[in-house]
Amino acid sequence: MAKTFQSWTHGLRTSLESLRRSENQLSLVLSLVIGALVGLVVVAFILLTGRLAAHMYPAGGSGWRRVLVPVLGSLSTGYLLWRYFPSARGSGIPQTKFALFIDDGRIQFRTVFGKFFCCSASLASGIALGREGPSVQVGAGLASVVGRNLGLDAKQVKALVPAGCAAALAAAFNTPIAAVLFSLEEIMGDLHAAVLGSVVLSAATSWMVLHLVLGDDPLFHVAGYQLVKPAEFGVYAVLGVVGGLGSVSFVKLLLGLRAWFMRLPKSSVWLQPVAGGLTVGIMGYFVPEVMGVGYNYVEKVLNGDIVLKLVVLLAVLKIVATAVCYASGNAGGIFGPSLFIGAMMGAAVGGVAHSLFPQSTAGPGAYALVGMGTAFAGVVRTPLTSVIMIFEITRDYTIIVPLMISNLIAFFISQRLQPEPIYEALAQQEGVHLPNVHSASQTDRIQVRQAMRSGPVVLSPDLLVGTALPMTKGTLDAWPVVGEEGLLGMIRNRDLENASSSGGGDKRLADLFDSPRGHSNAEELPHVHLDHSLGLALQRMGTSDLNVLPVVSRANVRQLLGIVVLDDILKAYGVGKHE
């Protein structure tokens, strides 16, 4: 028996040993493990929040409870956040991006712990914030903690963080594809990130765990909606405008209030969340639907059960409540509230349209559904994620085209009126400048064509070394050698000098190449194309130890179009030598 156990543990040790030596296998296994771990933690977070809320607000409870509980909840969690878990304040998404891009993917377990319990208590008490952002930080934090404890290096830990984010969102919102896209589009800022595989695996594992524990139940049960008449596109466009303006109002109010709270004395930080609790409590006394995440009411609205005046009122109240709750420093996200606000705005637009043109428009529920995606695209600025997310919620293709139209309008309006995306703006208020997809594309936008020298001096392969040597005196490290078949390669000055000093002055330049046809691949012949970024050109110069690279055609690598020189690249970035 003992022998069997010993052989079993020995086998396990051997397997783990081989696992840790193989990077690919380790990445695969960690994606699955993190997906399962994060999925279970997020499910626990959802269930715990629900149980706490059920006990804080028992059926038939008095109206005063709706004022007292959020005040007490925000007071207690506010103190805990200030005293013990300062990194667990707010949404969690800017904090995750900070960890990923600035802190080598480092998120402390203490932050994960604080985020989990403070957010759970805060949301259960009725604070008008969402659970998705905090879940993302919890997921990313767990991935970071596991990665660091396994002894992975910073690069590997950073690669695990998006997997944790996707797993968290897949479980929190029950939309695995949108979770993958969100991780790439918003967290990484790059849809072609190399971590795609582990992100997908992790999200899928987490989603399976969610279904295993909570069953196959979508977040919202929505009736099938469809476009009634093509003219309805006009109403969806109007919804896009309303959604865009509503999103901008929400973001500007939130940022403005956040800036105001940040100007208050530091000593009041622990007390500030009470402002959010009191605001939501007073609103909730009169309109209970404004409290908490509010997904129950969203579902009712999605199924067309609306009173026009109430949905308009709720859209306004939720904008104010969420902005105050978030700005005052409560723990919770804006992901869920954005969907709530969007659903209410959509239901309002749809309600008006349906009452005016009942035969030509779908019910308000259809507009509420599109409104959710519209507000998300306007607030979070991830249009692709929002389309896929609504598709996953409804599992219905027919609403997608109106949704895309409405989303894009909201996205453009939001981008125009509030250029800085919300998570970047929030980080900037904290003094952190996060990279985003726009800044990355701005850098990549300067291409080789903008610094290329056309018609450079080229050397013939039949030229003798002794003849060529005086011609190459200058600032360039190498010169293109071009024969009848085109570019043979770059001949370095030091190769010419070496050949000359070793008595090879009468050698042809072609003889200096390994092959009479010269070089043709990128390793042997460092080169760039016209549409490459200057960043890539710099990188290749560094790798090849040259200050000049040939620019060749994509259609024919031997067709020399020009050369790009280090000094010209520096000038293009505005840091070159001025003559």
Add this chain to the structure above:
Amino acid sequence: MAKRFVGSSFLTTFALVFLAIAALFAADTYLARMESSESAIEATRLFNEGQAMVARGDNLNAIERIRDALSIQRTNRYYQQSLAEAQLAAGRTADAEVTLRGLLESDATDGQANLIMGRVLAKEGRFPEAISYFHRAIYGQWGQDVPRNRLRARFELIDLLAQRDSKEDLLAELLPVQDQVPRDLKTRTRMGRLFLRAGSPARAIDIFRGIVKEAPFDADGYAGLGEAEFTEGNYPAATLAFESALRLAPADDSVRKKLDLCHELLALDPTLRGLDPAERLNRSRKLIELAGEELSKCVAAGSLNQKAGRVTESNVDLAEEIWQARAKECKSQPAADDPLALVMARLAR
């Protein structure tokens, strides 16, 4: 990559992570079960409140309560059906239709959902679609007491068809169930009346005769038999049945009116068996007289002028025939200055 690994730390972390996963799975399962049971209790409470409101006729608030219950137990089909019924009762047929479409998408053979959909569409005046859903309900799946539920669905359809006076469709629905219905008097009386409504009085007579044979003191049975006989044109039999009904329920004015009508009819009918010729002649004369009165009312009203002309001619022809018959049968001759004889003579010329 492996250079920074510390073997024991690696193993310990993996072990801890797997332990955490196992512990979390246990905790999640426990929490999920607790939530599920507490949610079920809360949903039942809300649903019962909603049902009580429906019973009070407070349908709008009932919808809210049932929706609240449904938001907790979303897949509960019984709640969804009840929601649709409450929406129908509140007149929100479009909402009820949306609710039912969701239900039927997940199970198109659900008998109860199809039945409610049939009611909803009938209320919206979309009768062909409604009839189709009633048929799906009749042949659909029912959880329990299948024959009774199917019969109930068919009778709802039968009632709809009777209201719409679709005789052929009604008869087509009645024929398959006539042997399935319960044998109690109420149901058989209903069937008899429905056959009558479907334009099949002969089948109605059979049913009502069976009823009065088994229950000779059933006034409704006699009244139904009277109506069936009346529709079939058996007036004497109808009269007898109505008289029996009236004996059993003397206060029934509708039966009395029908009996009076039978009496009047029988008093006019010259074709009844057992009448002597003089009576037949009198009745035929009376018929002409009454018909003429009716005609003169029309002519006085200034309508049907052309038709009046034709009827006058046929009346004159009939009078001539009678006059000729009199001349053959009667020995006494009319007086020379008898105006009738003079007019008839002129007509004969």
